[in-house]
Amino acid sequence: MTITIPSRGTTSVQSESRVTSVRSVSRVLRRIPATILAVFLGAIVIVPMLWMVLSSFKTQGEFLSGHFWELPQSWNLDNYVEAWTRGRIAEYFTNTAVTVLPALFVGLLIGAAAGFALQVLVWKGRSAVLLIFLAGIMVPVQMTLLPLFTIYFQTGLTGTLWPLFLTYTADILPLTVFLLATYFRAIPREIFEAATMDGASLIRSFFSIGLPMIRNALFTVGLVQFFFLWNDLLLALTFVNSSDLRTLQVGLLNFAGEYGSLQYGPLFAAICLNVGVMFFVYLLLNQQIQKGLVAGSVKG
């Protein structure tokens, strides 16, 4: 099922005859429930966020004794500096980036290659292999946790970020292969046939023609998987046992307890930093993100 979200609404309800003044008044009246609803929906998203940002600038005293609607007395970044350095958010951030981004890159590359071979090339057993990848979408990740933990423990990888990188790469493969194979199906096979006739090897064909032609799809699938990996807690919690290797999410989870649950300013600053990253990504790409997440989930 393909889902597209047109940029404009498609209902044309008011296309009746000529608009009299009585009608325009009634139209204004009819817009009132819509306005109230829009304001209400906006408020339930914005108010908690606003409270979070305001709290991140408050001192401990202000938070404990002040009223929630009061603005912080000064807008300095002390809480942020505290969270970033002593709260180790900087380290956690780096740990997440150096596992998630390479896993994303490798997963997309080998996933695209497999999708290409499964959809464009003709060979025995390809439907069986596609089916095997599909099975991976159905089974909860909990089924793989314990054996993986044993493997990493016995090979001595525990204590490094390798377990996370490897698990993340494997985890995004089923959906990546499946979605990218679907996109390869949309490309006319004649293009690849012509390239082969001209003497390009299949590998060359994949890199110079296949990959560039699914650039947009790679980007969309990459975004979906980025959110999935960046926000992961279960795998990070399972495979990370040293405080130096914590990812952003595990670090934040421990932040409240370890750093002193009652240090409100730094806690809110840490939450803000985590939310802020997503906010900027979302601000830049919200159309693609909405499309990608919806299409990715439904196909999965």
Add this chain to the structure above:
Amino acid sequence: MNPLIGDRKTLLILVGPALLVYTAFTLIPIVWSFGYIFTDGNAITGFTFTGIDNFVELFRDAKVRDALFFSLKYGVVMTIGQVTLGFLLSLAYVFLLRRSSSFVRTLVFFPVVLPTVAVALLFQQLFAIAPADGLVNSFVHLLGGDSIDWLGNSTSAFLVLLTMDLWRSMGFYGVLLYAGILDIPEEIIESARIDGSGGLRLVRHIVLPLSMPVLLSALVLSINGTLKVFDSVIALTNGGPGNTTTPLTVYMFQTSFQYGDYGYGSALAFLLTLICLAATIFIVRANRPDMKKVR
């Protein structure tokens, strides 16, 4: 002649890496995990064969019953909540907010991309009571009530969890079902309007049946996601108070990594897998006649 016949070496280069990684880190572990069910012990102490003891234990363990009950309760309530709220939102986007809905959609979708841990910590503070009232209790105060210990009581903790997860996910289901409604041919809606059915009747007789395929996707997605709930519970309540908000996933995690019982943990993971599969099959089966009628 078809020139796109892959030779063995090319295939190995293209499919090999993905298949290797996937087999080593997903397929083999799944089979391996099944093997664990018949053992006792863990990676550090070693394993001993115990036969079907872990299966027997599944039926006797009262904690499994509680966790299973909580998972199902959460799954059913959240699925109904997510799909209903999402459908109402999508109707509002199409029929009430119309062309101006783009901004509202963007805003309401934003929590979907946020890390669950960040949202959960924020909600912990929103619903906090001591040492400082959170936003919610401040409002309760303002209205003249006494502060409520939201997360200290199992019923209200469940409510906070539901509120938080609905807040996080409603934008997603709103956009998903919105896309479904946009796929309905405009002429059908127009002609229904001309025939005099507007408002609720239009929704009941035209929009709802024609959205069935995408509603079904939403249901399957939702029940599968909610039965696997982990992050929100761990970060918001950590299963408490007591173990009243402990789903199967959290109990499996505790059994495996806090008590180091891999065999029993694997049995719990297996139970979870069965339930997810059963729920999906049940929903797809139950809806099949409807889908035929629509198509």
